[in-house]
Amino acid sequence: MKKLSILSVLCGAALGLGSVASANAATTLEAVKAKGFIQCGVSQGLPGFSNADDNGKWTGLDVDMCRAVAAAVFGDPGKVKFSPLSAKQRFTALSSGEVDILSRNTTWTMTRDTQLGLNFAGVNYYDGQGMMVPKALGVKAATELDGANICTNTGTTTELNITDYFRANGMSFNLVAFEKADEVVAAYDAGRCDVYTTDRSGLAAQRGKLTKPDDHVVLSEIISKEPLGPVVRQGDDQWFNIVRWSLNAMINAEEMGVSSANVNNMKYSSKLDPGVARLIGKEGKFGEELGLSNDWAYNIILKVGNYGESYEKHVGPNTPLKLARGVNALWSQGGILYAAPIR
Amino acid sequence: MNRKSNTFSKFANDANVRGVFFQVVLIAVLVFSFFWLTDNTLTNLSNQGKSLGFAFLSSTAGFQISQTFGTWLFDYKVGTSTYLDVYFIGIANTLLVAILGIVAATVIGFTLGIMRLSKNIVFRAFATTYIEMLRNIPILLQLFFWYFAVLRALPGKREKLEIIPDLIGVNITGLYLPAPLPQEGFVYSVIAFALAILITFGVSRYAKRVQAQTGKITPVFLIGTALIIVIPLITFLATNSPLDWNLPEFKDTGPMLRRGYQAGSGMILVPELIAVWLALSLYTAAFIAEIVRAGILAVSKGQTEAASALGIRPNFTLRLVVIPQAMRVIIPPLTSQYLNITKNSSLAVAIAYPELVSVFAGTALNQVGKEIEMIFMMMMVYLTVSLITAAFMNWYNSRVKLVER
Numbered sequence: 031m032k033k034l035s036i037l038s039v040l041c042g043a044a045l046g047l048g049s050v051a052s053a054n055a056a057t058t059l060e061a062v063k064a065k066g067f068i069q070c071g072v073s074q075g076l077p078g079f080s081n082a083d084d085n086g087k088w089t090g091l092d093v094d095m096c097r098a099v100a101a102a103v104f105g106d107p108g109k110v111k112f113s114p115l116s117a118k119q120r121f122t123a124l125s126s127g128e129v130d131i132l133s134r135n136t137t138w139t140m141t142r143d144t145q146l147g148l149n150f151a152g153v154n155y156y157d158g159q160g161m162m163v164p165k166a167l168g169v170k171a172a173t174e175l176d177g178a179n180i181c182t183n184t185g186t187t188t189e190l191n192i193t194d195y196f197r198a199n200g201m202s203f204n205l206v207a208f209e210k211a212d213e214v215v216a217a218y219d220a221g222r223c224d225v226y227t228t229d230r231s232g233l234a235a236q237r238g239k240l241t242k243p244d245d246h247v248v249l250s251e252i253i254s255k256e257p258l259g260p261v262v263r264q265g266d267d268q269w270f271n272i273v274r275w276s277l278n279a280m281i282n283a284e285e286m287g288v289s290s291a292n293v294n295n296m297k298y299s300s301k302l303d304p305g306v307a308r309l310i311g312k313e314g315k316f317g318e319e320l321g322l323s324n325d326w327a328y329n330i331i332l333k334v335g336n337y338g339e340s341y342e343k344h345v346g347p348n349t350p351l352k353l354a355r356g357v358n359a360l361w362s363q364g365g366i367l368y369a370a371p372i373r
Numbered sequence: 374m375n376r377k378s379n380t381f382s383k384f385a386n387d388a389n390v391r392g393v394f395f396q397v398v399l400i401a402v403l404v405f406s407f408f409w410l411t412d413n414t415l416t417n418l419s420n421q422g423k424s425l426g427f428a429f430l431s432s433t434a435g436f437q438i439s440q441t442f443g444t445w446l447f448d449y450k451v452g453t454s455t456y457l458d459v460y461f462i463g464i465a466n467t468l469l470v471a472i473l474g475i476v477a478a479t480v481i482g483f484t485l486g487i488m489r490l491s492k493n494i495v496f497r498a499f500a501t502t503y504i505e506m507l508r509n510i511p512i513l514l515q516l517f518f519w520y521f522a523v524l525r526a527l528p529g530k531r532e533k534l535e536i537i538p539d540l541i542g543v544n545i546t547g548l549y550l551p552a553p554l555p556q557e558g559f560v561y562s563v564i565a566f567a568l569a570i571l572i573t574f575g576v577s578r579y580a581k582r583v584q585a586q587t588g589k590i591t592p593v594f595l596i597g598t599a600l601i602i603v604i605p606l607i608t609f610l611a612t613n614s615p616l617d618w619n620l621p622e623f624k625d626t627g628p629m630l631r632r633g634y635q636a637g638s639g640m641i642l643v644p645e646l647i648a649v650w651l652a653l654s655l656y657t658a659a660f661i662a663e664i665v666r667a668g669i670l671a672v673s674k675g676q677t678e679a680a681s682a683l684g685i686r687p688n689f690t691l692r693l694v695v696i697p698q699a700m701r702v703i704i705p706p707l708t709s710q711y712l713n714i715t716k717n718s719s720l721a722v723a724i725a726y727p728e729l730v731s732v733f734a735g736t737a738l739n740q741v742g743k744e745i746e747m748i749f750m751m752m753m754v755y756l757t758v759s760l761i762t763a764a765f766m767n768w769y770n771s772r773v774k775l776v777e778r
Contacts, residue, residue, distance in 0.1 A: 118735045146742040147423045167629050184735035189436040205437040208725040220524040221545050
């Protein structure tokens with residue numbers, strides 16, 4: 031009798047595995063709706079982009095991306111669970127289905143788009159790799175850095191970029207690559223390295239963790255293009271579209287002057303710009319085409335805000351990061367942020 | 374009751390038949406699960422537009438790796454070295470820290486284990502405190518502690534702390550030693566060294582035979598040491614001292630960035646390696662100490678008493694009577710500690726020591742994205758190393774175990 035029960039457990043286990051497989055086959059939207067929340071992969075703590083406060087509440091530009099998708103799908107930006115991922119865990123976590131969206135200051139590159147089986151849904155921050163050095167070194171330009179010790183993270187494009195840059199300039203260097211950003215900062219702070227390199231937004235965010243932030247200077251050279259954006263798995267176009275258009279909606283909203291403060295007035299206004307009417311779901315059935323309700327973008331703008339609001343709140347000049355809009359301004363305001371229209 | 378159910382119950386109640394039946398079922402379930410897993414993996418991979426394959430190993434790796442033993446051994450060059458080289462560099466660095474750790478942990482562990490049994494209360498208290506503290510703190514925390522303690526304790530990059538002036542010095546970028554540069558003809562000294570060891574073995578066997586026959590004790594240790602030092606030394610001098618030294622070079626003038634120890638001069642032990650080595654060996658030594666204590670206590674007191682009744686002096690008693698009998702208790706759990714060191718070395722990824730997990734599963738995996746193949750390759754490394762260690766220790770165990778007559 032006992033042995034029989036073991037056998038039935040084994041059979042049950044085999045059947046159970048089978049049913050997991052069929053669950054994988056459903057679309058991401060269906061799976062997300064069934065479990066009632068979006069699993070979002072974020073960084074392990076990058077102030078301004080994705081960082082948890084003392085109460086475990088996540089905030090940041092990358093976090094807002096996930097909240098926007100949650101607002102579009104559920105009408106509730108709180109229906110997100112966050113998975114803090116290291117740089118090297120992130121793609122495995124996404125492709126294995128552990129997270130539904132990866133919104134973790136991830137650079138869009140061709141390898142990742144093709145070889146890794148991922149799709150970048152857009153760019154929510156145009157960044158570039160920079161270098162920080164102690165002022166005491168007296169270094170004015172990156173070309174003076176021959177023979178330097180350089181600290182960075184493993185599993186990122188920064189390792190390749192810095193190697194390319196030093197090779198192109200015929201300089202030698204030694205790379206000390208840590209698994210997590212916190213250890214990179216601590217080691218650089220202790221004086222293990224002459225240079226700390228990562229995306230400039232990351233340098234701005236991590237600088238506050240140094241014992242004397244004012245003793246360090248970010249060099250003016252930008253040695254790479256780092257378009258950062260949300261990532262999804264290949265093979266589910268519907269989910270890809272939802273993420274892409276959630277981002278586009280935020281950018282378009284800023285361009286059209288729709289913000290969380292005025293979107294409600296606009297909804298009940300009789301004289302409405304047709305573009306805004308389409309955006310907030312008063313005209314057309316754009317939400318239904320995505321498999322969502324027609325007020326998807328209205329919910330994003332009301333509950334998360336437009337791109338500009340999110341930027342000012344988390345990384346803008348009034349935050350500790352003090353990052354000016356720069357290239358991340360709208361195309362109409364001298365930047366390169368340009369979203370396809372909703373029509 | 375009809376006949377049919379009768380035969381059924383006859384079979385069902387036969388322990389042999391039942392045993393075979395359930396084993397067949399178990400194997401069938403295992404085989405099915407394996408195929409199901411493989412099939413599912415392949416399907417999911419092809420759904421994601423990926424394929425299995427090892428072709429990536431021959432493409433060139435475009436990233437720098439921290440200069441260590443592995444990069445030196447395989448002459449790593451960005452742009453020409455391949456991912457396969459990266460794999461070997463990772464293995465070399467893992468093995469280096471594992472071997473260093475095993476040696477240090479054994480020495481410290483045996484010392485502490487014996488100290489813990491000492492009659493001297495200071496020794497005993499020290500060993501007890503050490504063991505209880507180190508084995509009860511997670512190894513990853515100890516790793517961070519040693520790394521940042523080492524970093525904060527050392528002088529900065531533009532300064533140095535000289536241990537032997539001009540030869541050995543240390544600062545935050547590492548411990549600098551003179552690097553040996555063997556010249557032509559050095560190989561003869563190496564051969565002489567090997568020869569001297571062989572001769573010493575011969576002498577020790579001969580001495581044992583003499584002792585068994587006549588009871589005379591030959592001072593094998595003295596003779597052996599003399600042989601091992603003198604023979605290679607004479608060869609070395611006779612071949613015109615074919616060994617140069619590359620001394621570490623320190624500059625404290627010139628542009629700020631260039632000051633400090635110069636790259637390419639001397640031999641360097643990076644602080645990451647020192648921290649991993651310290652953490653692994655100090656942590657594991659606490660466990661080994663307990664194993665050694667247990668082993669010694671397992672030898673009954675009667676053995677010591679019998680030895681002293683035979684007139685064997687106390688230090689000989691420990692070496693010739695107690696330790697050999699304790700070894701058979703010590704070896705099996707000691708083996709698992711050695712395996713733990715090898716496996717725990719993968720934690721070094723946290724503090725930038727470029728071992729296998731760091732360079733291969735970290736940097737390389739992120740560039741190529743072949744999770745299954747690369748993790749499989751890594752598992753094979755740890756499995757192989759562990760099996761070899763286990764096989765060696767089992768061989769040693771069979772030599773020292775109690776031979777019953």
